[in-house]
Amino acid sequence: MAQGTLLYAQSGGVTAVINATASAVIAEARARKVKVLAARNGILGALREDLIDTGKESAAAIRALAHTPGGAFGSCRFKLKSLEADRARYERLLEVLRAHDVRWFLYNGGNDSADTAWKVSQLAEAFGYPLHCIGVPKTIDNDLAVTDTCPGFGSAAKYTAVSVREAALDVAAMADTSTKVFIYEAMGRHAGWLAAAAGLAGQSPDDAPQIILLPERAYDEAAFLAQVRKVVERVGWCVVVASEGIHNADGQFVADAGGAKDSFGHTQLGGVASYLAGRVKEALGYKVHWTLPDYLQRSARHLASHTDWAQAQAVGKAAVRYALEGRNAVMPVIVRGSDAPYRWRIEPAPLAKIANHEKKMPASFIRKDGFGITERARRYLQPLIQGEAPLPYGRDGLPKYVTLKNVPVARKLPAWKE
Amino acid sequence: MAQGTLLYAQSGGVTAVINATASAVIAEARARKVKVLAARNGILGALREDLIDTGKESAAAIRALAHTPGGAFGSCRFKLKSLEADRARYERLLEVLRAHDVRWFLYNGGNDSADTAWKVSQLAEAFGYPLHCIGVPKTIDNDLAVTDTCPGFGSAAKYTAVSVREAALDVAAMADTSTKVFIYEAMGRHAGWLAAAAGLAGQSPDDAPQIILLPERAYDEAAFLAQVRKVVERVGWCVVVASEGIHNADGQFVADAGGAKDSFGHTQLGGVASYLAGRVKEALGYKVHWTLPDYLQRSARHLASHTDWAQAQAVGKAAVRYALEGRNAVMPVIVRGSDAPYRWRIEPAPLAKIANHEKKMPASFIRKDGFGITERARRYLQPLIQGEAPLPYGRDGLPKYVTLKNVPVARKLPAWKE
Numbered sequence: 032m033a034q035g036t037l038l039y040a041q042s043g044g045v046t047a048v049i050n051a052t053a054s055a056v057i058a059e060a061r062a063r064k065v066k067v068l069a070a071r072n073g074i075l076g077a078l079r080e081d082l083i084d085t086g087k088e089s090a091a092a093i094r095a096l097a098h099t100p101g102g103a104f105g106s107c108r109f110k111l112k113s114l115e116a117d118r119a120r121y122e123r124l125l126e127v128l129r130a131h132d133v134r135w136f137l138y139n140g141g142n143d144s145a146d147t148a149w150k151v152s153q154l155a156e157a158f159g160y161p162l163h164c165i166g167v168p169k170t171i172d173n174d175l176a177v178t179d180t181c182p183g184f185g186s187a188a189k190y191t192a193v194s195v196r197e198a199a200l201d202v203a204a205m206a207d208t209s210t211k212v213f214i215y216e217a218m219g220r221h222a223g224w225l226a227a228a229a230g231l232a233g234q235s236p237d238d239a240p241q242i243i244l245l246p247e248r249a250y251d252e253a254a255f256l257a258q259v260r261k262v263v264e265r266v267g268w269c270v271v272v273a274s275e276g277i278h279n280a281d282g283q284f285v286a287d288a289g290g291a292k293d294s295f296g297h298t299q300l301g302g303v304a305s306y307l308a309g310r311v312k313e314a315l316g317y318k319v320h321w322t323l324p325d326y327l328q329r330s331a332r333h334l335a336s337h338t339d340w341a342q343a344q345a346v347g348k349a350a351v352r353y354a355l356e357g358r359n360a361v362m363p364v365i366v367r368g369s370d371a372p373y374r375w376r377i378e379p380a381p382l383a384k385i386a387n388h389e390k391k392m393p394a395s396f397i398r399k400d401g402f403g404i405t406e407r408a409r410r411y412l413q414p415l416i417q418g419e420a421p422l423p424y425g426r427d428g429l430p431k432y433v434t435l436k437n438v439p440v441a442r443k444l445p446a447w448k449e
Numbered sequence: 450m451a452q453g454t455l456l457y458a459q460s461g462g463v464t465a466v467i468n469a470t471a472s473a474v475i476a477e478a479r480a481r482k483v484k485v486l487a488a489r490n491g492i493l494g495a496l497r498e499d500l501i502d503t504g505k506e507s508a509a510a511i512r513a514l515a516h517t518p519g520g521a522f523g524s525c526r527f528k529l530k531s532l533e534a535d536r537a538r539y540e541r542l543l544e545v546l547r548a549h550d551v552r553w554f555l556y557n558g559g560n561d562s563a564d565t566a567w568k569v570s571q572l573a574e575a576f577g578y579p580l581h582c583i584g585v586p587k588t589i590d591n592d593l594a595v596t597d598t599c600p601g602f603g604s605a606a607k608y609t610a611v612s613v614r615e616a617a618l619d620v621a622a623m624a625d626t627s628t629k630v631f632i633y634e635a636m637g638r639h640a641g642w643l644a645a646a647a648g649l650a651g652q653s654p655d656d657a658p659q660i661i662l663l664p665e666r667a668y669d670e671a672a673f674l675a676q677v678r679k680v681v682e683r684v685g686w687c688v689v690v691a692s693e694g695i696h697n698a699d700g701q702f703v704a705d706a707g708g709a710k711d712s713f714g715h716t717q718l719g720g721v722a723s724y725l726a727g728r729v730k731e732a733l734g735y736k737v738h739w740t741l742p743d744y745l746q747r748s749a750r751h752l753a754s755h756t757d758w759a760q761a762q763a764v765g766k767a768a769v770r771y772a773l774e775g776r777n778a779v780m781p782v783i784v785r786g787s788d789a790p791y792r793w794r795i796e797p798a799p800l801a802k803i804a805n806h807e808k809k810m811p812a813s814f815i816r817k818d819g820f821g822i823t824e825r826a827r828r829y830l831q832p833l834i835q836g837e838a839p840l841p842y843g844r845d846g847l848p849k850y851v852t853l854k855n856v857p858v859a860r861k862l863p864a865w866k867e
Contacts, residue, residue, distance in 0.1 A: 045618075045622045047615075100619065101622045107627075193751055197465075197750060198745055198748050204524045325740040326740065327742065331615055332615060413846070416845075427831060430611060432615075
């Protein structure tokens with residue numbers, strides 16, 4: 032049995048499989064007889080000394096965690112500043128870690144969280160405290176550098192492709208006398224990975240989605256409307272997938288173009304799909320429907336990809352191994368061996384290479400006209416949505432998601448005022 | 450082998466399981482050696498003599514149809530007027546039916562389609578043509594009279610309950626530093642059945658959805674906002690499910706309250722969730738997210754209810770039987786024997802009792818405060834989402850949905866000008 036405690040925390044937007052990572056972390060640490068605490072709401076729980084004793088959870092609960100979406104310990108949107116600017120917070124953090132004999136800290140998140148993990152990983156040297164900090168990847172945005180893909184993305188991608196294919200069958204059936212254009216808004220503020228994944232729903236240019244709008248290309252309204260018209264005239268209907276982050280040539284987000292007010296002067300929250308739907312209706316006169324799946328796309332564990340689910344667990348397991356081996360400032364990343372069959376392995380990569388880098392889609396993934404994806408993008412994306420992750424359903428017709436007890440650890444320190 | 454042809458058509462908004470009904474109709478007719486044609490785009494296909502020979506489809510394709518969402522033969526939104534007002538159309542319809550020796554007509558749809566089916570069923574007597582017309586139920590709105598439930602509803606209800614539970618896990622994880630209120634817009638213009646089904650996602654008043662807004666109760670903004678604040682203060686976050694059809698005490702649809710214009714004077718298409726999100730943000734200052742699943746909720750075959758799927762097939766099979774037995778102007782309806790275990794059977798009911806009636810939710814299904822459902826509603830709804838309908842996935846990670854060949858039948862009549 033290793034000396035000390037492992038602290039695990041979840042950060043940033045949660046996913047359908049971040050709890051699969053948590054489950055793997057806890058199971059792997061248990062197998063190695065290491066005690067695991069979880070910080071409630073990410074790094075904030077560590078600062079607040081709001082810790083959870085995962086030892087109080089049954090083995091069955093930890094197994095069920097692997098198929099439960101959301102973030103079982105709570106997440107946060109909070110970024111630590113530099114050591115100089117945030118010294119009081121770092122000192123408090125170390126105080127809490129010391130009080131609970133935390134020697135290993137696993138921070139599970141996306142870009143901002145990798146930055147936080149990297150900063151914490153530097154504390155050992157700065158303060159002379161023996162801490163091993165491992166970043167654990169997670170983000171539906173798929174924008175972490177170095178790693179082949181990010182746990183959470185594959186499941187959201189599968190949700191997107193399946194939902195677009197299903198909705199397209201609906202639109203195709205109704206187009207003669209009803210909706211001719213359907214617009215799907217995908218998450219992705221800076222990179223169009225999820226919108227691109229919708230491209231897996233079809234094979235030919237006439238299959239849905241016939242148009243994909245990506246933030247990597249400037250939104251040109253005239254070209255977009257002309258393309259919609261062309262598709263409707265050729266196919267009879269048109270499915271558009273738009274990334275929430277599309278912007279015009281001046282860099283203005285299309286989602287911000289509105290700031291619409293209703294007749295009472297209230298702000299109407301819109302978004303890209305709502306805006307595009309309004310433009311198609313006004314400019315082309317087609318009947319339009321649109322969808323904003325929002326959180327549904329990142330919490331749909333019922334449609335998780337097996338590849339994604341397996342990778343989410345693999346990075347959790349590797350993170351524990353790296354920590355106990357005494358590594359610091361690394362992240363277990365996914366390395367692709369081949370596309371088809373998809374082969375991958377986990378390797379450690381320096382957090383410094385990952386924090387604050389943002390992986391955009393390569394230009395070679397985007398079709399010349401900007402409205403679709405290339406074969407190369409397909410080869411990259413295809414394996415990420417493959418396979419279905421097992422999910423038990425109850426007699427009530429709902430998935431059997433677990434609610435952990437989340438028993439708090441007794442506080443040893445005075446309360447902390449932020 | 451019976452003399453004559455059976456004509457099947459799909460009408461109104463399609464569902465995750467209307468093709469399961471189509472599959473059962475074709476399989477049952479084949480077993481009885483009856484030829485089945487399908488009209489493309491509902492009754493319009495019959496008027497246009499745009500018919501499809503289902504005999505050209507393989508047995509495997511017809512089996513796969515049972516797990517394919519959308520409407521394989523195309524649907525329509527089109528209502529025939531009275532015999533007096535629409536005489537030319539009825540005469541054309543009979544001409545087409547005669548030309549193809551159609552003796553049995555099965556019309557698969559919701560309220561408006563039941564009305565069309567009833568009108569067509571009266572032709573036999575009016576024109577002396579031996580036609581047997583059977584209405585086949587389908588609608589995610591669950592608002593057909595007489596029948597216990599409507600094929601299509603149970604799957605949309607399951608989608609709603611599962612999606613709300615999943616999204617709630619996401620919101621709960623993020624609420625400390627991010628989204629505190631999440632709003633889900635469910636279909637249902639006149640009756641709140643789908644929004645009510647979201648109530649199955651939770652058991653206690655603190656479980657999501659903590660607030661359900663139904664069209665059966667007038668929307669009172671002050672009461673709604675006060676309730677949101679109360680829930681957030683008690684639980685830390687709040688999930689609201691709103692029926693698209695909610696309206697204020699004057700009968701004005703909340704979705705129409707806006708008519709918002711953006712800064713360029715373009716209309717922004719909104720909806721209920723968008724409007725409510727704006728109000729919560731402005732009045733209470735909480736961070737809000739919202740979703741408009743739109744067609745996703747009625748095409749999500751990947752999350753179909755087994756009960757619903759079985760019933761969709763049962764009504765298709767019964768419709769063929771009724772037709773061949775020489776019945777006319779009836780619909781196979783679902784009769785509930787008991788709640789738990791759920792027992793049901795199919796019986797014929799007169800179309801005259803179904804057409805143009807709209808089944809709203811009984812008052813006893815709605816909680817006194819108007820923000821949730823009662824135990825009685827739960828007992829009714831619970832069995833409808835039970836069980837998972839089998840669905841094969843391909844190696845590409847997508848469900849194996851079938852595309853029929855839809856081979857047209859050679860026209861025998863001159864073209865018809867509408």
